[in-house]
Amino acid sequence: MKNYSRIISLSFPPMVSGKPVICNLATLFDLTFNILKARINPRHEGHMVLELSGREEAYNQGITYLQEHDITVTPVAQQISRDEESCMHCGVCTSLCPTHALYLDPETRRVEFDCDKCTACGQCTRICPVHAMHVEVEENGF
Numbered sequence: 332m333k334n335y336s337r338i339i340s341l342s343f344p345p346m347v348s349g350k351p352v353i354c355n356l357a358t359l360f361d362l363t364f365n366i367l368k369a370r371i372n373p374r375h376e377g378h379m380v381l382e383l384s385g386r387e388e389a390y391n392q393g394i395t396y397l398q399e400h401d402i403t404v405t406p407v408a409q410q411i412s413r414d415e416e417s418c419m420h421c422g423v424c425t426s427l428c429p430t431h432a433l434y435l436d437p438e439t440r441r442v443e444f445d446c447d448k449c450t451a452c453g454q455c456t457r458i459c460p461v462h463a464m465h466v467e468v469e470e471n472g473f
């Protein structure tokens with residue numbers, strides 16, 4: 332079950348930039364990745380920001396694999412926000428939010444979002460049918 336997801340920033344030394352280490356995350360560890368930003372040049376140091384998802388154990392193995400290939404891995408600060416106009420209060424997200432940051436107000440029958448409880452796991456961003464939940468990634472300056 333794919334239940335763990337983080338956004339990470341990677342720095343590649345020049346000799347690694349041209350190698351398929353990122354594709355190997357899928358092949359070797361059954362992880363999925365979504366490249367959010369990339370600046371790769373085989374002869375120079377490369378940078379990439381990607382969202383990496385999969386089982387938690389496989390995720391950790393994937394991070395170790397990257398580090399063993401001299402890639403510097405840094406977690407990226409991320410925050411979840413909700414587009415209040417798009418949300419139709421269907422409640423789908425409330426059943427999977429692990430911290431109950433998204434919850435149904437029994438009086439108003441509206442879905443509320445308590446950002447202080449949100450751990451930015453990203454699960455709601457993938458399930459919301461109208462894409463009302465967004466991941467905001469802190470820019471790394473490249």
Ligand code: SF4
Pocket residue numbers: 413417418419420421422423424425433442458459460461462463464
């Ligand atoms: S799944 Fe999306 S539309 Fe439905 S309540 Fe949650 S944020 Fe709103």
Ligand code: SF4
Pocket residue numbers: 411427428429430431432433448449450451452453454455456464
């Ligand atoms: S990102 Fe995770 S913790 Fe935050 S509201 Fe969405 S499902 Fe809940």
